[in-house]
Amino acid sequence: MHRIAVIPGDGIGPEVIEQALLVLDKISSKFGIKFDYIFIDAGGCAIDKYGVPIRDEDLELVKKCEATLLGAVGGPKWDNLPGNLRPEQALLKLRGGLKVYANLRPAVLYDELKDSSPLKREIVSKGIDILVVRELIGGMYFGPKGREIRNGEEVAYDTEIYSVSEIERIAKVAFEAAKKRRKKVTSVDKANILESSRLWREVVSRVAKDYPDIELNHMYVDNASMQLVKDPSQFDVILTSNMFGDILSDEASMIVGSIGMLASASLGEGSIGLYEPIHGTAPDIAGQDLANPVATILSAAMMLRYSFNMEDAAKAIENAVKIALKEGYRTRDIYTENCKLVGTKQMGKIICENI
Numbered sequence: 001m002h003r004i005a006v007i008p009g010d011g012i013g014p015e016v017i018e019q020a021l022l023v024l025d026k027i028s029s030k031f032g033i034k035f036d037y038i039f040i041d042a043g044g045c046a047i048d049k050y051g052v053p054i055r056d057e058d059l060e061l062v063k064k065c066e067a068t069l070l071g072a073v074g075g076p077k078w079d080n081l082p083g084n085l086r087p088e089q090a091l092l093k094l095r096g097g098l099k100v101y102a103n104l105r106p107a108v109l110y111d112e113l114k115d116s117s118p119l120k121r122e123i124v125s126k127g128i129d130i131l132v133v134r135e136l137i138g139g140m141y142f143g144p145k146g147r148e149i150r151n152g153e154e155v156a157y158d159t160e161i162y163s164v165s166e167i168e169r170i171a172k173v174a175f176e177a178a179k180k181r182r183k184k185v186t187s188v189d190k191a192n193i194l195e196s197s198r199l200w201r202e203v204v205s206r207v208a209k210d211y212p213d214i215e216l217n218h219m220y221v222d223n224a225s226m227q228l229v230k231d232p233s234q235f236d237v238i239l240t241s242n243m244f245g246d247i248l249s250d251e252a253s254m255i256v257g258s259i260g261m262l263a264s265a266s267l268g269e270g271s272i273g274l275y276e277p278i279h280g281t282a283p284d285i286a287g288q289d290l291a292n293p294v295a296t297i298l299s300a301a302m303m304l305r306y307s308f309n310m311e312d313a314a315k316a317i318e319n320a321v322k323i324a325l326k327e328g329y330r331t332r333d334i335y336t337e338n339c340k341l342v343g344t345k346q347m348g349k350i351i352c353e354n355i
């Protein structure tokens with residue numbers, strides 16, 4: 001029996017979570033393992049219900065679970081609330097509270113989706129298989145921030161701050177991951193301008209000495225965002241900060257077809273993990289059965305792999321997704337000519353049947 005906190009959230013969150021749970025139910029019956037789901041309100045729906053993005057007691061409940069599966073939070077309805085009361089605060093509280101400092105975001109281009117990538121054939125034909133390792137509980141998201149009056153006018157600030165130990169632990173995650181992959185780490189920073197990036201670069205170079213078999217290169221974030229569309233095949237593991245990782249992972253998702261395909265795992269020291277698609281609540285398509293549930297379904301697969309050590313079950317899900325794509329099923333975001341257009345629910349059903 002594995003206890004999972006399930007946080008559907010807002011917008012398309014509940015729609016994609018519903019499909020991921022159907023997939024987990026199928027895994028449960030195939031692999032003879034029980035999942036105990038604890039449903040928790042967080043995000044805009046919790047603000048409506050309780051007046052806060054996530055209640056303290058719910059955060060404590062989450063901490064007692066082995067893993068958390070989250071849809072997405074936020075939406076225009078809550079956009080004008082003060083920063084500390086916005087739905088997105090729930091995410092930061094969860095990530096910080098669970099101390100999941102390593103956010104793994106794999107961007108893999110499936111052969112079947114080469115036409116869904118906006119990049120030219122000659123670029124995608126070299127293949128794309130990138131793991132973005134994003135630091136998740138430091139940097140500008142968590143540094144000192146505020147508003148005050150200076151020289152008679154209002155100013156606002158957020159602070160990018162990283163300690164040696166924070167950089168060391170995330171760098172180790174990237175190098176360890178590279179060992180099992182193509183043995184290359186590209187550390188992305190802005191060391192030509194930011195002091196925090198200069199420390200980042202120094203520490204990453206130091207950690208690299210413990211990994212002589214791994215090739216390390218450093219790249220400025222502006223160049224990295226350009227190189228990602230020019231020649232994505234040059235990247236294996238991208239190691240970067242919270243803010244740069246947020247931005248680069250959305251870019252990485254589009255070059256492999258759609259943000260609706262990208263899963264993520266957020267891990268700390270133990271096996272407890274937070275699993276969520278990298279996309280948001282997609283208010284423009286919410287409630288219309290248009291969302292691609294694959295990112296959330298693949299996040300559930302990552303949960304089985306990293307928190308429950310169920311490699312076979314994780315592979316069964318990943319394989320079921322590949323078969324659905326091979327058979328030509330596509331949600332609207334990845335649809336190309338001559339494929340079979342399906343909605344959120346049907347995509348989930350087909351993936352379940354393929355397990």
Ligand SMILES: NC(=O)c1ccc[n+]([C@@H]2O[C@H](COP(=O)([O-])OP(=O)(O)OC[C@H]3O[C@@H](n4cnc5c(N)ncnc54)[C@H](O)[C@@H]3O)[C@@H](O)[C@H]2O)c1
Nearest residue numbers: 072073074075259260278279280281282284285291292333
């Ligand atoms: N992890 C999270 O909970 C999370 C992540 C990102 C954004 N958000 C929040 O979501 C809200 C909307 O943000 P946004 O519009 O900038 O980003 P978004 O990721 O929600 O949407 C961006 C675009 O991608 C499309 N899209 C996203 N997911 C999709 C899917 N599964 N299938 C098909 N198309 C998909 C949307 O329709 C939209 O056109 C904001 O409140 C934001 O703060 C939450």
Ligand SMILES: CC(C)[C@H](C(=O)O)[C@@H](O)C(=O)O
Nearest residue numbers: 074088091092246278279280
């Ligand atoms: C909603 C927001 C707080 C979040 C982030 O910036 O981390 C999202 O964009 C993501 O990528 O998970």
Ligand SMILES: [Mg+2]
Nearest residue numbers: 246247250278
């Ligand atoms: Mg993001």
